Amino acid sequence: MNWITALSKLQSKKRFKDRYQLSSSCQLQYRDFDAVAVQMYSTDIVTYYKDGRVRLSTGGHWTVTTKARINDFGPAGWHVWSDSRTYGDTWVLSEGYYAYSGNSKLYPFEDSVMIEADGSCDADPERLLEIKEEVRLARNERAREQSAMRRWVVWAREGKQPRKPITLDMIEEEANITVKMAKIRLYGLDRYLIEIKAEVIDTVAEYSLLRYRATDRVAEVWARNIVALRMVCPSTGMVYIHAVPPQFTKVVLALDWMFQTESYLERVQQST
Amino acid sequence: MTKLVRQGDLLFQRINEIDLGRNGKSSRRTILMRGESTGHAHRITEGEVVVLDRFGWRGEEGPPLNTYLDVQQAATVTHEEHAPVTLLPGLYEMIQAREFDYVGGIERRVRD
Numbered sequence: 491m492n493w494i495t496a497l498s499k500l501q502s503k504k505r506f507k508d509r510y511q512l513s514s515s516c517q518l519q520y521r522d523f524d525a526v527a528v529q530m531y532s533t534d535i536v537t538y539y540k541d542g543r544v545r546l547s548t549g550g551h552w553t554v555t556t557k558a559r560i561n562d563f564g565p566a567g568w569h570v571w572s573d574s575r576t577y578g579d580t581w582v583l584s585e586g587y588y589a590y591s592g593n594s595k596l597y598p599f600e601d602s603v604m605i606e607a608d609g610s611c612d613a614d615p616e617r618l619l620e621i622k623e624e625v626r627l628a629r630n631e632r633a634r635e636q637s638a639m640r641r642w643v644v645w646a647r648e649g650k651q652p653r654k655p656i657t658l659d660m661i662e663e664e665a666n667i668t669v670k671m672a673k674i675r676l677y678g679l680d681r682y683l684i685e686i687k688a689e690v691i692d693t694v695a696e697y698s699l700l701r702y703r704a705t706d707r708v709a710e711v712w713a714r715n716i717v718a719l720r721m722v723c724p725s726t727g728m729v730y731i732h733a734v735p736p737q738f739t740k741v742v743l744a745l746d747w748m749f750q751t752e753s754y755l756e757r758v759q760q761s762t
Numbered sequence: 763m764t765k766l767v768r769q770g771d772l773l774f775q776r777i778n779e780i781d782l783g784r785n786g787k788s789s790r791r792t793i794l795m796r797g798e799s800t801g802h803a804h805r806i807t808e809g810e811v812v813v814l815d816r817f818g819w820r821g822e823e824g825p826p827l828n829t830y831l832d833v834q835q836a837a838t839v840t841h842e843e844h845a846p847v848t849l850l851p852g853l854y855e856m857i858q859a860r861e862f863d864y865v866g867g868i869e870r871r872v873r874d
């Protein structure tokens with residue numbers, strides 16, 4: 491479509507009053523003295539000017555339907571597309587339909603981008619190369635993080651110790667909650683809970699329930715409770731700490747879960 | 763109310779009857795459970811005990827699903843890290859303590 495085609499539609503017999511229905515959501519309307527706009531719902535997505543300029547806009551609605559309508563009713567020879575793997579969330583405006591032909595000029599699609607009558611665009615093509623590089627680096631960084639995460643989880647499951655012994659500082663500095671849990675397992679949950687002085691939430695006789703709130707600094711929220719049952723052996727005085735599911739807040743319930751029985755404390759006769 | 767006797771991570775619960783199902787095996791072994799990491803074992807040092815294991819579909823190739831004790835004469839169970847416990851004659855179910863694995867998000871048996 492161009493200015494002349496748009497104007498001819500608006501002046502044709504199929505118009506209704508001063509508008510022409512292009513599709514269920516889009517219609518052509520006059521704007522000012524020398525402009526005709528394709529209005530999608532309440533947004534002018536394409537505006538044709540008499541001097542040959544074309545303005546493309548989303549009005550803040552960065553949706554696939556908006557993109558499709560811009561391509562349907564936009565200027566001939568221009569195409570809007572996206573490639574999240576290469577350009578992330580940025581849409582690309584290309585002169586020419588086949589973006590990968592090598593001859594197409596590529597521009598970052600910004601809201602209210604203007605295509606001049608001579609075929610140039612007011613968007614900066616260099617910015618697109620910068621965006622491409624940023625997306626590539628972010629993807630590589632994410633892949634490295636996921637690889638490290640997988641490595642730690644496998645070590646924790648298999649009980650393999652890393653070459654550098656794990657320290658308390660290494661665990662505290664860890665930003666990712668999954669890797670933090672794996673490091674705690676390798677360090678020793680009982681040793682870790684004692685050294686960080688976990689909160690005691692319930693105590694009955696020689697049993698106490700400890701809780702530690704593990705935070706995820708990547709998500710910036712506390713992500714997981716670690717709850718463990720601390721038992722002191724009455725005969726030897728040795729302390730044993732075993733993890734229980736995080737929903738427990740009472741020693742009695744944790745003991746019943748641990749030994750798969752009911753009313754453990756009431757029924758136990760001998761305990762060593 | 764049935765009484766419980768605990769030694770470390772092993773709980774002995776008095777029961778009235780035993781159901782071994784289709785895959786059951788009885789023995790007079792003295793080692794009830796061996797620790798995976800320390801190698802310490804819960805051993806029967808005195809008394810007469812018949813150990814009954816109930817296996818799953820894999821039979822004896824897999825670990826027993828349940829273990830029961832038929833204590834015919836008062837028995838003493840010892841362990842290197844815990845004080846000995848005495849089991850009076852009767853039928854017992856042997857339950858191993860479980861703990862929660864925060865890495866895998868599942869429960870598992872306590873590793874002694």
